[in-house]
Amino acid sequence: MSKNNTMSIQEKTEKLAALTAWFDSDDFVLEQALDKFKEAEMLAAEIEKDLNELKNEITVVKQSFADGE
Amino acid sequence: MENELKVQLSVSDFIALTNQTLEYAYPSVEIEGEVASFKVNQGKYVFFDLKDAGGSVGCFMTVWQLRVPIEDGMKVIVSATPKLTQWGKFSLTVRAIRPSGAGALKKSFELLKAKLDNEGLFAPERKRPLPTLPHHIGVITSTQAAGYADFVKILDDRWGGMQVDVAHVQVQGADAPDQMIRALTYFNEREELPEVIVIIRGGGSADDLAAFNDELLVRAIAASRVPTLVGVGHEIDTSLADLAADVRAATPSNAAQLLVPDRQEIIRNARQRVASLLPKVGQAIEQQRTHITNQLKYALETITREVDRRYERLQAMRRVLAELDPNKVLARGYALIRGVQKVGRVIDIETKQAILTAEVTNYVEK
Numbered sequence: 446m447s448k449n450n451t452m453s454i455q456e457k458t459e460k461l462a463a464l465t466a467w468f469d470s471d472d473f474v475l476e477q478a479l480d481k482f483k484e485a486e487m488l489a490a491e492i493e494k495d496l497n498e499l500k501n502e503i504t505v506v507k508q509s510f511a512d513g514e
Numbered sequence: 515m516e517n518e519l520k521v522q523l524s525v526s527d528f529i530a531l532t533n534q535t536l537e538y539a540y541p542s543v544e545i546e547g548e549v550a551s552f553k554v555n556q557g558k559y560v561f562f563d564l565k566d567a568g569g570s571v572g573c574f575m576t577v578w579q580l581r582v583p584i585e586d587g588m589k590v591i592v593s594a595t596p597k598l599t600q601w602g603k604f605s606l607t608v609r610a611i612r613p614s615g616a617g618a619l620k621k622s623f624e625l626l627k628a629k630l631d632n633e634g635l636f637a638p639e640r641k642r643p644l645p646t647l648p649h650h651i652g653v654i655t656s657t658q659a660a661g662y663a664d665f666v667k668i669l670d671d672r673w674g675g676m677q678v679d680v681a682h683v684q685v686q687g688a689d690a691p692d693q694m695i696r697a698l699t700y701f702n703e704r705e706e707l708p709e710v711i712v713i714i715r716g717g718g719s720a721d722d723l724a725a726f727n728d729e730l731l732v733r734a735i736a737a738s739r740v741p742t743l744v745g746v747g748h749e750i751d752t753s754l755a756d757l758a759a760d761v762r763a764a765t766p767s768n769a770a771q772l773l774v775p776d777r778q779e780i781i782r783n784a785r786q787r788v789a790s791l792l793p794k795v796g797q798a799i800e801q802q803r804t805h806i807t808n809q810l811k812y813a814l815e816t817i818t819r820e821v822d823r824r825y826e827r828l829q830a831m832r833r834v835l836a837e838l839d840p841n842k843v844l845a846r847g848y849a850l851i852r853g854v855q856k857v858g859r860v861i862d863i864e865t866k867q868a869i870l871t872a873e874v875t876n877y878v879e880k
Contacts, residue, residue, distance in 0.1 A: 499674025
């Protein structure tokens with residue numbers, strides 16, 4: 446189980462953005478790049494999976510609006 | 515004929531019977547005509563005549579039933595009950611009135627638009643942003659309308675995980691504005707409020723879309739606690755409900771597009787983000803390689819330069835040594851003498867060409 450499983454899609458997207466920003470930052474270290482890349486790749490796959498699994502729950506309200514009740 | 519039953523009634527009974535007969539004959543009648551002598555008494559009672567080329571009839575209604583601006587010369591359709599008043603005057607008691615024909619609809623639209631605009635209902639500073647990623651939305655529409663099917667399809671394609679509560683209402687006709695107002699009230703009074711209320715309806719004629727220019731509905735949209743998104747008709751249609759909403763969508767499909775992001779676009783972006791990392795790593799490796807290569811090159815250049823410098827120094831020393839070579843002196847014509855330089859002694863004289871043995875016969879100090 447990945448620790449990312451408890452994160453929302455938005456959190457994962459933000460984390461992916463932070464990871465990719467790291468590659469352009471002064472903190473970039475070649476020795477860590479491969480691990481960070483693998484993490485980003487995994488996050489992107491999870492985001493795709495999560496998004497494709499999302500379904501809307503559509504409910505038609507039972508109350509009638511035809512009269513003033 | 516003389517035995518014919520004659521009905522004798524009091525005036526009041528006659529009026530009551532006539533009204534009963536009228537009500538039986540015309541429980542509800544719609545009459546189209548042109549408005550004349552329009553006036554509002556005491557801010558409550560509305561009087562006007564409805565006429566055409568062949569006749570005219572007086573009309574009465576309350577100001578609260580007047581949902582759209584009316585003025586003289588406007589062509590309208592009234593829903594009314596004919597009535598004989600206690601003073602013997604025939605009139606129509608109007609329950610609803612709506613403009614008829616493109617000209618009247620446009621005129622009514624412009625009058626109400628100016629009025630509500632003047633009150634600031636359409637002011638940009640009143641507009642609230644829609645939630646970025648709503649989890650709970652309220653939809654007011656007719657579930658049988660094509661616009662609703664388009665909305666749901668686009669919504670499901672683009673995003674998921676939302677609770678979508680749909681209030682099924684009429685979206686055209688005389689009852690539509692009140693039904694939509696009730697649905698707005700319903701969502702605004704929920705304990706768990708939706709984050710946005712979407713009002714949608716597909717395209718139609720100006721008359722079909724007239725419900726969205728109803729004054730009370732427009733006011734209810736403007737007064738909604740929950741931000742509103744209205745997508746009515748086609749792109750070219752603009753209703754007053756659109757203007758009062760926080761956000762206007764051109765169509766129901768466009769409303770779904772404005773409401774939620776496209777999941778496929780987010781997936782594409784995520785893939786692109788990751789794909790863009792590999793060239794960056796490659797670039798970093800290349801930079802590192804170039805850096806190391808440059809360092810090695812510099813080291814090699816330093817060594818080569820030092821070797822060259824020492825070689826040059828050696829060569830210079832060689833040149834100096836070469837100048838000191840005795841053979842070079844002999845070559846210039848000098849001779850080298852070996853032995854004791856005293857009279858009577860034998861010495862060896864070396865020239866470039868030969869070595870001579872000679873006896874010293876004279877010796878003079880310089």
